[in-house]
Amino acid sequence: METLSFEFPAGQPPKGRALVGCVGSGDLEVLLEPGTAGTLTIQVQTSVNGAQQRWQHLFERIFQEQTPPALKIDIHDFGATPGVVRLRLEQGFEEIGHD
Amino acid sequence: MTDLLTKHSFVELGARQRAKALLDVGTYRELIDPFQRVMSPWLSRQGVVPQADDGVVIAKGSIAGLPVVVAAIEGNFQGGSLGEVGGAKIAGALELAGEDNRNGIPTRAVLLLETGGVRLQEANLGLAAIADIHAAIVDLRQYQPVIGVVAGSVGCFGGMSIAAGLCSYLVVTREARLGLNGPQVIEQEAGLEEYDSRDRPFIWSLTGGEQRFNSGLADRYVADDVVQIQQTVSALLQQGAPEQPRSRRADFYLARLAELDTAAQIEPATVSALYQGERP
Amino acid sequence: MRGLQWFNALSAGATPVEGLPDSLKVADGVLGKQAVRFIAVVTDPNNRFPRARSGEVGLLEGWGLAKAVDEAIATGDKRPIIAIVDVPSQAYGRREEALGIHQALAAAADSYARARLAGHPVIALLVGKAMSGAFLAHGYQANRLIALRDPGVMVHAMGKASAARVTLRSVEELEALAASVPPMAYDIDSYASLGLLWETLSVSQIEQPTSDDVARVTDCLVQAIKDVAQPDLKGRLGATNRAASSLVRQLLREQW
Numbered sequence: 001m002e003t004l005s006f007e008f009p010a011g012q013p014p015k016g017r018a019l020v021g022c023v024g025s026g027d028l029e030v031l032l033e034p035g036t037a038g039t040l041t042i043q044v045q046t047s048v049n050g051a052q053q054r055w056q057h058l059f060e061r062i063f064q065e066q067t068p069p070a071l072k073i074d075i076h077d078f079g080a081t082p083g084v085v086r087l088r089l090e091q092g093f094e095e096i097g098h099d
Numbered sequence: 100m101t102d103l104l105t106k107h108s109f110v111e112l113g114a115r116q117r118a119k120a121l122l123d124v125g126t127y128r129e130l131i132d133p134f135q136r137v138m139s140p141w142l143s144r145q146g147v148v149p150q151a152d153d154g155v156v157i158a159k160g161s162i163a164g165l166p167v168v169v170a171a172i173e174g175n176f177q178g179g180s181l182g183e184v185g186g187a188k189i190a191g192a193l194e195l196a197g198e199d200n201r202n203g204i205p206t207r208a209v210l211l212l213e214t215g216g217v218r219l220q221e222a223n224l225g226l227a228a229i230a231d232i233h234a235a236i237v238d239l240r241q242y243q244p245v246i247g248v249v250a251g252s253v254g255c256f257g258g259m260s261i262a263a264g265l266c267s268y269l270v271v272t273r274e275a276r277l278g279l280n281g282p283q284v285i286e287q288e289a290g291l292e293e294y295d296s297r298d299r300p301f302i303w304s305l306t307g308g309e310q311r312f313n314s315g316l317a318d319r320y321v322a323d324d325v326v327q328i329q330q331t332v333s334a335l336l337q338q339g340a341p342e343q344p345r346s347r348r349a350d351f352y353l354a355r356l357a358e359l360d361t362a363a364q365i366e367p368a369t370v371s372a373l374y375q376g377e378r379p
Numbered sequence: 380m381r382g383l384q385w386f387n388a389l390s391a392g393a394t395p396v397e398g399l400p401d402s403l404k405v406a407d408g409v410l411g412k413q414a415v416r417f418i419a420v421v422t423d424p425n426n427r428f429p430r431a432r433s434g435e436v437g438l439l440e441g442w443g444l445a446k447a448v449d450e451a452i453a454t455g456d457k458r459p460i461i462a463i464v465d466v467p468s469q470a471y472g473r474r475e476e477a478l479g480i481h482q483a484l485a486a487a488a489d490s491y492a493r494a495r496l497a498g499h500p501v502i503a504l505l506v507g508k509a510m511s512g513a514f515l516a517h518g519y520q521a522n523r524l525i526a527l528r529d530p531g532v533m534v535h536a537m538g539k540a541s542a543a544r545v546t547l548r549s550v551e552e553l554e555a556l557a558a559s560v561p562p563m564a565y566d567i568d569s570y571a572s573l574g575l576l577w578e579t580l581s582v583s584q585i586e587q588p589t590s591d592d593v594a595r596v597t598d599c600l601v602q603a604i605k606d607v608a609q610p611d612l613k614g615r616l617g618a619t620n621r622a623a624s625s626l627v628r629q630l631l632r633e634q635w
Binding site for chain 2: 427442446473474489511560611634
Binding site: 001019022023024025027029033045046047074076077078 | 113134143146147148149151173175177
């Protein structure tokens with residue numbers, strides 16, 4: 001198990017918070033809460049070791065499409081594929097709303 | 100419309116959605132929600148990723164207007180196993196429901212059981228928490244019905260199957276399994292001849308929801324359907340406590356077991372006939 | 380055989396209670412100056428259920444314990460109940476699962492809990508193994524848990540071989556982890572650090588107690604009975620190694 005931290009430029013914090021997913025096999029749990037304006041912080045606790053670069057690239061790809069809101073995100077990962085991670089994050093963004 | 104179009108699976112719902120589905124609309128209020136991050140103090144240090152709610156959802160609300168606390172176990176996290184935090188959440192909620200009743204508030208409880216029992220990474224603390232849960236069910240049951248639901252797909256095993264056995268009423272589906280010992284453990288302890296953990300039809304025939312209902316070891320057999328489960332739980336809550344909970348029928352069960360020929364290995368039909376009498 | 384030895388030693392002169400499965404030893408006797416009921420689960424090589432012949436808690440034992448405790452409740456005299464615990468495991472078998480061993484164990488836990496709620500001091504004396512479902516059915520509902528200090532006295536949720544299989548570890552890995560994680564350990568000192576025991580005490584001959592041993596244990600049981608003031612299990616909370624159990628209860632109360 002490894003704990004990783006990431007930071008990305010962001011917009012304004014949203015009002016709401018959201019929880020999606022579950023720490024089940026091949027899945028992950030994502031907690032999204034309002035952060036500090038301009039910054040998105042992510043902490044990942046993952047069962048898969050040595051994947052810092054893969055997480056970094058995945059987040060970069062997701063956030064380059066659109067500037068994310070300012071969030072504090074906690075991820076508890078139980079071996080999710082990049083596709084599942086992206087899906088869960090999109091679900092989370094959807095739930096808190098983008099405005 | 101056909102059933103296929105109108106049914107919504109309860110089994111496919113997560114613990115939080117299940118609790119919401121049972122409570123009257125707009126009354127759901129979660130206690131120690133996941134954003135409070137009261138997580139297992141034991142998993143991370145063993146290299147196991149924790150979950151923010153430790154796999155247990157406690158929600159207060161009402162069902163048919165009656166005050167209820169729901170405890171729902173998330174079967175997808177660590178097999179629904181109970182550790183210190185999740186176990187204390189259930190025990191503590193039941194203890195407070197008992198206290199409510201002593202203070203004139205008729206809080207009832209519903210337990211959504213998807214669990215392998217004790218979480219082995221927290222072994223003795225899980226076992227202690229389960230003893231606390233047993234104690235609290237027996238206490239609360241003096242005042243109000245405690246309803247257990249085993250919907251599936253994990254089933255209900257280990258010390259929590261004993262908790263199921265303590266409930267005033269037990270609701271099961273076809274997807275449910277209920278037993279003290281997990282198939283793997285029985286095979287490990289007793290051998291393949293006694294119990295083949297890979298023989299799924301054999302295991303379902305002995306411990307599946309339908310068989311448990313037919314043997315009188317569960318009170319309601321329902322479809323995997325949100326509305327049907329909600330209505331069944333609601334009706335049982337309104338019905339009040341049973342005259343004699345199953346766990347107080349020692350004389351009956353000892354008399355039945357005395358009649359059994361234990362020389363031969365057992366068949367499912369033998370159990371239902373022994374406990375329920377021959378059926379036409 | 381420890382359970383039987385201690386049952387015989389503590390209940391010397393007591394009146395045996397009949398009408399129960401042979402795997403149960405139950406007697407009404409006197410402890411200090413108080414009438415008590417002693418209950419033990421013992422080996423029974425002729426048990427009709429072959430998977431419950433070595434002291435395991437099975438179907439007959441679960442329902443039988445319930446009956447033995449219910450009878451004590453029915454006397455109405457709130458006599459203390461002494462559960463002598465030496466149970467290697469619940470019974471693992473096809474008959475047991477099919478016939479609802481979980482329900483039998485629930486009946487035992489139910490009766491012990493109701494005895495406690497009805498004002499009977501319930502004391503569990505751990506003289507050997509106190510394993511998993513067997514302990515939940517026989518002992519864990521007690522107001523006070525007392526353990527003898529001995530390598531053969533252990534509390535756990537699952538035997539080592541099965542625990543290793545289920546957690547996908549080797550027995551060696553499991554033992555290494557247990558050494559650093561108190562709730563996973565099998566020894567009684569680690570268990571004591573969880574705050575669940577009211578008392579531990581040493582005896583000189585745990586397998587065949589001397590009269591001194593019996594006197595010391597009797598004295599401890601008498602003290603434990605006197606110490607019981609409330610019918611609940613709150614006395615088990617408070618240890619540092621079980622801090623989360625208290626924190627969760629505090630938060631639930633605040634948010635209730």
